[in-house]
Amino acid sequence: MESPIESYLRHLHAELSEQRDGTVYTPGGAPSLANPDAFGICLATTDGQVYEVGDTRTEFTLQSLSKVFTYAVALSDLGFDAVDAKVDVEPSGDPFNEISLAAGTGRPDNAMINAGALAVTSLIKGSGGKSAIKRIVRVLSDCAGRELAVSEPVFTAERRHSDRNHALAYLLSSFDIIEDDPTTVLENYLRHCSVQVTCRDLAIMAATLANGGTNPVTDVQALDLAPVERVLSVMMTSGMYDDAGAWLTAVGMPAKSGVGGGTLAVLPGQLGVAVFSPRIDAHGNSVRGSLASQRLSQELELHFVRAARSGRSTIRSSTDITELPSGIRHPDETAATLTEHGHRARVIELSGDLMFAGTEATLREVCALGDEVELVILDLRRVDKVGAVALRMLSTLKHSLAAAGRELLLIGTEGTAAETLADLGPHVRAFGTRSAAVEYAENVLIGRYSPELRVQTPIAAADSPALSALDREDAEAVAALMEPRACDDGEIVRRVGQRFGGVFFIVSGRISTIVPGPTNERVKLTTLSAGMTFGELALGSADRQETTEKADGPVQLQVLTSEAIAQLELDDPRLAVELWKALTRDAYTRVDQYLRETAVRIRD
Template identity: 60%
Template sequence: MESPIQRYLEELLNEVSGNVMGTPYSIHPPGGAPDPQDFGICLATVDGHVYSVGASDKAFSIQSISKPFSYGLALADHGIDAVDEKVDVEPSGDPFNEISLAPETGRPANAMINAGALAVVSMIKGSGGKSAPRRIMDLYSKCAGRRLSGSKAVFDVEMRDSDRNHSLAYLLSSFGIIDDNPTRALENYLRQCSAQVTCRDLAMMAATLANGGTNPSTGETALEIEQVERVLSVMMTSGMYDDAGSWVSSVGMPAKSGVGGGTLAVLPGQAGLAVFSPPLDAHGSSVRGSETCRRLSTDMEMHFVRAATSGNSTVRPGVGITQLPSRIRRTEEQAEMLEHFNERCQIIEVTGDLAFAGTESLVRAVSDLDDEVALVVIDMQQVNECGSLAVQMLETLEHRLTADNRQLVLIERRGLLDNTQLSAEPGVPIFLSRGGAVEYCENRLLAALGTDIGEPNRVQVPDSPALAPLDEEQRTRLVSYMEPRNHDDGDIIRRVGQRFGGVHFIVSGQVNTIATDPQGDRVRLNTLSAGMTFGELALGSDDRQETTEKAVGAVELLVLTPEAIEALEADDPQLALLLWRALTRDAYLLVDRYLRETAVRLNY
């Protein structure tokens, strides 16, 4: 199933494409004029998944988006204090190419404006047999997760049109900020700006910053968290130049734009966003890039204030109902059918807060399910907060699943979905516990597989699965030793602590098995139905009942009492032996199933 997030990005691309404002950067190699129609959006998560739409793989020049990454490299080389002596961390409020230098020291206001970027790149030296430009490109490549390279044609044309930047370099040199050849500093700066990237590359570079400096796809560390912390801080206050205040208010993500048409934004700990669209506004930022970021921040709740209110979340997908079954003890035939068609129902457990990252992981987990999965159970019992984005995405998932003749089932006990379309009639089934939800799904699955598989209303003792190893004559003879009993709804048939009261065969109705948990609360262990037995396990517990058995509705039983068992052993020892073998086999199968289920629950 297509992800609702992927569909959202496609719709956003179509809507924002209608914005034809702006003019592409005028400086470019001959024949290399940017196409104003190019438009791509990429969103990369901190676990390495990338959503992309439009011209996401078309190469363009990174331009000023290179600045925060080179700033990180300088911080790694020299440390924060040494870099701070050369470049301040204050927003300038000026355009990117303004001469924003401290009057007495000549120190640039920050590393995101051109003056600051020139100062930063002058601090990056060759090392280990690699030149400064090579080291810079290596860092960009680590962040992108693939080998990047520069364009000589772009470098040449930029070098011919860099008088203002050249003058900035010499001015910085006059203050001692650049202590090397200012022309070399300019050349290295323009080489880094000429790096060729795609929208997908930028999204992964942003995700690397979001992931604390480690590339989510390759696992390679490009920068340490101390450098990333400083880089993102300066990006937040200064990355969008003289539009920074408006950007922080409306988008609320550290970001950087470039005249090549790229825009990069970072949601720390969650995702990296990149947009490519050449037409620029008066600030030198992509018109569509800015609008896309604003829309995503609002629609996907990616503003840092909203993101900061939510803790981490975990999504655990893909557990089938035979691994985490209900407390209904099914017949062998039903159990076999559920085992065989187990993958048609999947349980996804969510813990923590459903903000952007958690919602994206949940949506991806559901979207990646096999088309054969007809019942999707989302267990939200451990979710603390559910934002409007999560509700919207759950509603979209429900519509998509319904359109595909599939069903969404929810487990939620905190009222997080109250007053939403999900809880309104007809809505979706919402259960307070996993047991109830899985029981519902088992019944739905069994019903879909054929009415003959449904819960039997009445099973005569000779047809009981527990007695399957006996032949027909032996089963008929065994019934002659049994006595009938009837119970009304709510009757206690056997109480915990009572001595062995015989083997009870359920002819019709249901019986709940109830026990006491470590906290002293009474809990239902399972529900037994027609064709099943209880009571025999007391023989293995000092002849005392370990649980309470309670009638659910009218219940009809046939009971092989202790006295009848003694008579059977005296009259027909061979039949008695066959009975105990059959009951032992049935108990073994039951205990083995419970042990496997418990192991799954402990690991889940």
């Protein structure tokens, strides 16, 4: 099933494809080989999930995007103080190629403008038998998760038309900001700007920054954490040059652009965003890249003020209902149906916030479920906050599931996230407890896969599972000793503390078994249906009833009273022994199931 995030990206891509403003950058004045209408959008999460649409595998050059990563390399090599002595961390408010250096010192304002990037490049030296440029390309490759290379034709074209940057390099040299040969520094700078990437590469590089320097796809530690923190801080204030303020308010993520058409943005701890579209505006930013980033930030709630913690802790558990039974004790045939088909209903327990990261993790979990899962139950009782992105994406998920003949269910009490998500529409069922939601799912599966068992027919006492170990004649003899009894809805049949009063066989209807909770509240433990028995477990509890049995609707019973049992022991000791053996066997099965269900109630 397509993720609602993928569906959203497709619609956004189609809508913004109509935008054709801007001009295509021509490297060094040479004719551009880029397709002006190329357009790709890619998101990569910090645990390696990648969503992409459009031209995400088309190569283009990094250009100024490389400045982000060379700055991190220099900081790792020399430390903050040494780099700060050469390059400041203040926003310049100037275009990327402005010749603006601090009066007296010649320090560039930051590492994102060309002057600062040239200074940073001069600080990176060869090491371990590798030249400075090979070291830079190695880091870029580690961040992208594949081997990258310099486009020699682009480098050659840029070098032929680099007078302004050459002038900057010599000006920086005059202030001793650049201490090496300015021409060599310029060539290294132009080479790392000419490294080719795809939109997918760029998203993974952004996600590497979001993940503290570790590539989330390859798990390679490409950059150290402390330099990444500094780089992201400078990107936030200076990455988009003289458009940085507008970007910060509209998008709210550290970002960087390149005149080759690439744009990357980083939501720390959550994801990296990349957009590729060659048409750029007067600031040198991709027109579609800026528009797409604004839309993504607003519609997926990615602005740093709104963004919640990582979605990794959102999913507490994902379990099918064979491991989380409702508490209804079904007859053997019905139980067999649920054992066979219970995997078709899945309970996913969530916690934390459902902003983008939590919503993405939830959608990914649901979309990864096999087609055989027909009912998806989201337990929202531990969810704290629900954003608009969750409502929008879960609404899309609901429709996608419904189109495939599947159903979305919610669990949550008043005041929880389920109440907020009621806006998903009247066709989304919400339940106050997990037991109630699972009971609904069980009934759906029984109706689909054993419809003949859906309608409960009366089950005579002689046919009950408790007496199945007796031969037919003995079972009917025991049934003949029973007394009929009818109960109204809500009637208490047995109460906690009562002495053993016999064995109760349910002919039709349902009985709820209730126990006292930790603070004396009543907790529904299980529901018994036709063919089931109750009352006999009191014999194992000092002859006292440990649960309250309450009619859930009209109920017909057959009661084998304690007096009838005593008389049977006198009149037919053999049959009495066979009866006790059958009841003991059934009770053992019941106790085992009660223990498992109690464990579920505790988890609930």
